[in-house]
Amino acid sequence: MKHPEKQPLLKAQNLHKAYRRGAHRVEVLQGASLCVHPGEFVAVMGQSGSGKSTLLHLLGTLDVPDKGEIYFQGHRVDGLNSRARDRLRNQSIGLVFQFYHLLPELTLLENVLCPLMIRYGYWAYRWRRRQLEQRARELLAQLGLDHRLHHRPQELSGGELQRGAIARALVTEPQLLLADEPTGNLDAQTGQEILRLLSCLHRQQGLTIVMVTHDPQVAAVADRVLQLAQGVLNPLDQKVLWRAAG
Amino acid sequence: MYKYLLCWRYLRARWIALASVVSVTLGVATMIVVNAVMSGFQHEMHMRLKGILGDVIIEARSFDGLPDPDAHLEQIRRQVGQELASATVSVHVPAMLSFQVAGRWITRPVTLIGIDPATCAQTCRFAEYLQHPANRRRVSFRLHEGGYFVRDPEGGPKAGLRRGMELAGWPWRRYRARQQLLAPTPEPEPGDQSSQPQKQLQDGRDLKPVEISAMQLATWGTSAQVALQVYETLLEQLSYEVVESRITEEGGLELLVGPRQEAAAASPEDPFAAAAPQQSDFDPAREQHTGCILGMAIASIRRSDGSEDFLLLPGDDVKLTLPTAGTPPKAVTETFTVVDFYFSKMSEYDSNFVFVPIDKLQQLRGMIDPQSGVRFVSSIQLKLKDPARAQWVRDRLRQVFPARFYVVQTWRDRQGPLLAAVQMETAILNVLLFLIIAVAGFGILAIFFMIVVEKTRDIGILKALGAHSTGILGAFLGYGMALGAVGAGVGLALGLLLVWKLNQVADALGQLTGHRVFDPAIYYFYEIPTRVEPATVAWIVLGALAIAVLASVWPACRAARLRVVETLRYE
Numbered sequence: 162m163k164h165p166e167k168q169p170l171l172k173a174q175n176l177h178k179a180y181r182r183g184a185h186r187v188e189v190l191q192g193a194s195l196c197v198h199p200g201e202f203v204a205v206m207g208q209s210g211s212g213k214s215t216l217l218h219l220l221g222t223l224d225v226p227d228k229g230e231i232y233f234q235g236h237r238v239d240g241l242n243s244r245a246r247d248r249l250r251n252q253s254i255g256l257v258f259q260f261y262h263l264l265p266e267l268t269l270l271e272n273v274l275c276p277l278m279i280r281y282g283y284w285a286y287r288w289r290r291r292q293l294e295q296r297a298r299e300l301l302a303q304l305g306l307d308h309r310l311h312h313r314p315q316e317l318s319g320g321e322l323q324r325g326a327i328a329r330a331l332v333t334e335p336q337l338l339l340a341d342e343p344t345g346n347l348d349a350q351t352g353q354e355i356l357r358l359l360s361c362l363h364r365q366q367g368l369t370i371v372m373v374t375h376d377p378q379v380a381a382v383a384d385r386v387l388q389l390a391q392g393v394l395n396p397l398d399q400k401v402l403w404r405a406a407g
Numbered sequence: 408m409y410k411y412l413l414c415w416r417y418l419r420a421r422w423i424a425l426a427s428v429v430s431v432t433l434g435v436a437t438m439i440v441v442n443a444v445m446s447g448f449q450h451e452m453h454m455r456l457k458g459i460l461g462d463v464i465i466e467a468r469s470f471d472g473l474p475d476p477d478a479h480l481e482q483i484r485r486q487v488g489q490e491l492a493s494a495t496v497s498v499h500v501p502a503m504l505s506f507q508v509a510g511r512w513i514t515r516p517v518t519l520i521g522i523d524p525a526t527c528a529q530t531c532r533f534a535e536y537l538q539h540p541a542n543r544r545r546v547s548f549r550l551h552e553g554g555y556f557v558r559d560p561e562g563g564p565k566a567g568l569r570r571g572m573e574l575a576g577w578p579w580r581r582y583r584a585r586q587q588l589l590a591p592t593p594e595p596e597p598g599d600q601s602s603q604p605q606k607q608l609q610d611g612r613d614l615k616p617v618e619i620s621a622m623q624l625a626t627w628g629t630s631a632q633v634a635l636q637v638y639e640t641l642l643e644q645l646s647y648e649v650v651e652s653r654i655t656e657e658g659g660l661e662l663l664v665g666p667r668q669e670a671a672a673a674s675p676e677d678p679f680a681a682a683a684p685q686q687s688d689f690d691p692a693r694e695q696h697t698g699c700i701l702g703m704a705i706a707s708i709r710r711s712d713g714s715e716d717f718l719l720l721p722g723d724d725v726k727l728t729l730p731t732a733g734t735p736p737k738a739v740t741e742t743f744t745v746v747d748f749y750f751s752k753m754s755e756y757d758s759n760f761v762f763v764p765i766d767k768l769q770q771l772r773g774m775i776d777p778q779s780g781v782r783f784v785s786s787i788q789l790k791l792k793d794p795a796r797a798q799w800v801r802d803r804l805r806q807v808f809p810a811r812f813y814v815v816q817t818w819r820d821r822q823g824p825l826l827a828a829v830q831m832e833t834a835i836l837n838v839l840l841f842l843i844i845a846v847a848g849f850g851i852l853a854i855f856f857m858i859v860v861e862k863t864r865d866i867g868i869l870k871a872l873g874a875h876s877t878g879i880l881g882a883f884l885g886y887g888m889a890l891g892a893v894g895a896g897v898g899l900a901l902g903l904l905l906v907w908k909l910n911q912v913a914d915a916l917g918q919l920t921g922h923r924v925f926d927p928a929i930y931y932f933y934e935i936p937t938r939v940e941p942a943t944v945a946w947i948v949l950g951a952l953a954i955a956v957l958a959s960v961w962p963a964c965r966a967a968r969l970r971v972v973e974t975l976r977y978e
């Protein structure tokens with residue numbers, strides 16, 4: 162263990178999740194466990210359909226496991242009611258998706274501000290508006306998007322969209338960033354840019370990241386890589402990974 | 408906060424959703440226009456229905472009327488004096504009006520009303536319907552030299568010409584006297600000249616139908632049976648008789664009258680001879696008989712362009728045959744000079760009412776007790792300082808005037824059935840129109856479902872970012888409300904604009920289709936009356952908003968309940 166003295170930021174134990182498809186059950190997770198310490202960059206690797214997204218949704222409190230426990234900062238979160246989970250997600254967890262998922266009716270800046278708008282009520286938001294907008298602008302400038310503030314998602318390239326999505330995830334200053342195949346929909350070069358950005362955030366700001374991917378080359382950026390297979394998580398040897406990455 | 412931004416953005420970005428509120432817009436606009444027109448009509452109707460009635464009316468149950476109105480008034484003052492603005496008395500009696508047109512006698516049933524010119528004008532809307540400016544200021548039964556309104560002064564620029572009215576007054580009377588047309592050539596004929604003989608008896612006598620509506624009877628305060636008896640008396644005087652009579656379902660009276668059998672056999676002698684005043688020294692060119700004011704529709708024929716021709720003008724003489732008080736009633740005939748017209752645009756009134764001075768009528772009918780000099784009247788009309796207190800005053804007076812002998816009513820009680828009918832019509836129409844908006848609600852429902860399906864992913868994203876279900880619900884309800892507000896707002900503007908320009912629109916439609924939407928010959932209006940009532944408009948707009956919100960409740964609930972993970976998995 163890297164930080165034995167510290168409490169893990171995220172701990173999942175023996176997660177089970179099954180989907181019912183018609184008559185038969187699809188057992189996706191069958192006792193997956195993981196432990197992420199603050200400041201770690203963990204990658205989860207697995208084939209397509211192995212249940213990576215399912216795992217990430219459970220960790221991000223978007224869904225509840227059939228069995229098993231999830232602890233966030235030492236508190237159990239899988240049993241919380243929906244309102245508490247919504248609040249946790251809004252305040253402490255940033256999510257990045259393969260397909261960016263920006264709202265098409267809003268400009269980039271508004272998209273980035275969206276979690277903050279959700280956090281504050283109308284008057285509370287108006288009250289803090291300058292300060293919050295300032296934060297969003299700085300963040301976007303940092304990600305090189307300061308010339309795209311008032312563009313709609315359909316006017317932006319894939320790389321810009323994903324950087325916007327990352328800005329949206331970070332604007333709430335979360336303790337944990339969950340990324341689901343963040344490069345999955347990008348060409349190699351832009352993918353690399355995004356990966357560089359993530360590891361840069363990790364190194365410079367000590368951001369804790371859990372990223373899932375099917376691509377060994379992408380996974381290689383992380384400090385630690387776990388393999389998801391047959392519904393369980395196993396540590397993956399760096400050498401195997403390098404070999405797989407070529 | 409995001410809710411408001413999203414509502415706003417969705418509203419701006421989704422034009423298709425606005426299509427769903429077009430029906431709301433149209434519904435609201437139609438409802439506003441229809442209500443404005445109905446309300447305008449109703450207002451006009453009310454004004455016209457109120458006509459010559461005071462706020463509270465006290466009548467005697469007896470056909471002979473109530474004696475000594477001054478004593479009654481004294482008692483009324485004691486009871487409700489603080490509410491009273493003014494009071495007047497009147498005598499109502501069915502009568503036959505006969506006049507000559509082109510040498511032929513026309514006789515028709517009318518309601519003869521004796522009024523006190525001084526107090527009547529203060530108590531009810533009487534003076535404002537007269538057609539000479541001086542009479543509007545101060546009612547008088549004297550013939551004027553001229554100056555009668557040649558066009559309806561309330562008719563606006565489209566009021567039609569009243570042909571011949573420029574001659575009305577003394578010049579006409581002098582002309583008629585010179586032509587010796589004022590001397591009676593007795594050959595009266597009951598019924599309208601236009602109505603053809605309907606039936607012939609075996610002995611070859613022509614029969615004419617005469618109809619007396621329930622409303623007309625109501626203005627006399629008599630039942631159909633009493634009216635029938637009175638008519639028999641009157642017709643006898645005119646050498647006619649009632650061959651057949653029928654009381655209609657509405658309570659009106661239908662008569663078939665023909666010449667009296669013995670009169671038909673013998674050559675008809677002058678039926679007015681007995682009654683005609685001995686007028687050797689009467690100079691019709693310089694003198695007038697007692698004045699009478701005719702309902703204008705009795706004398707005029709209205710054309711569809713709004714202009715009018717006249718059978719009679721102020722200055723002409725007419726004969727009135729009326730029943731005396733007492734049992735059995737006898738008929739008396741008297742000559743009057745038409746001095747003005749009464750034109751309230753309420754055709755029931757305008758085609759039936761003839762006003763004469765009350766003293767003269769009381770004298771003719773023998774309503775003055777020869778010993779004591781006590782006069783009888785048919786009704787006492789009260790005008791209140793605050794018309795809204797009418798019911799209170801009525802109830803108070805009912806305590807003093809026993810129902811066995813008196814009928815105490817507000818004018819609304821009196822016109823109750825008609826008012827209720829109009830109200831009913833408005834209510835039904837509103838229900839139907841509101842159904843249109845309800846249908847629009849289903850349109851919103853459908854399009855909202857579409858939007859929810861289309862926005863499934865966005866809803867998932869918002870939830871992933873920490874939005875709670877209630878927030879999503881609020882966003883979609885707000886969106887529905889915003890759509891409703893846009894629809895109702897545009898509808899409101901459109902409706903008010905249409906109401907404002909309604910007459911121009913009606914004219915344009917008329918020109919386009921070659922068919923007049925609004926024929927002044929039928930309605931006695933030159934323009935479509937409209938009246939926008941803020942409360943009604945507010946109800947319409949609120950109703951439309953409520954429907955829009957209701958229609959979005961279901962889709963919004965669905966949006967709120969959507970499971971997040973499924974929506975995020977795929978592009």
Ligand SMILES: Nc1ncnc2c1ncn2[C@@H]1O[C@H](COP(=O)(O)OP(=O)(O)O)[C@@H](O)[C@H]1O
Nearest residue numbers: 180181182189208209210211212213214215216
């Ligand atoms: N809502 C669902 N209903 C049924 N099966 C599902 C559902 N969601 C995912 N699955 C199945 O679960 C498995 C894991 O899916 P997923 O977590 O998306 O895999 P990955 O992200 O690794 O490609 C897949 O076989 C998928 O078909």
Ligand SMILES: [Mg+2]
Nearest residue numbers: 213214215341
């Ligand atoms: Mg996946």
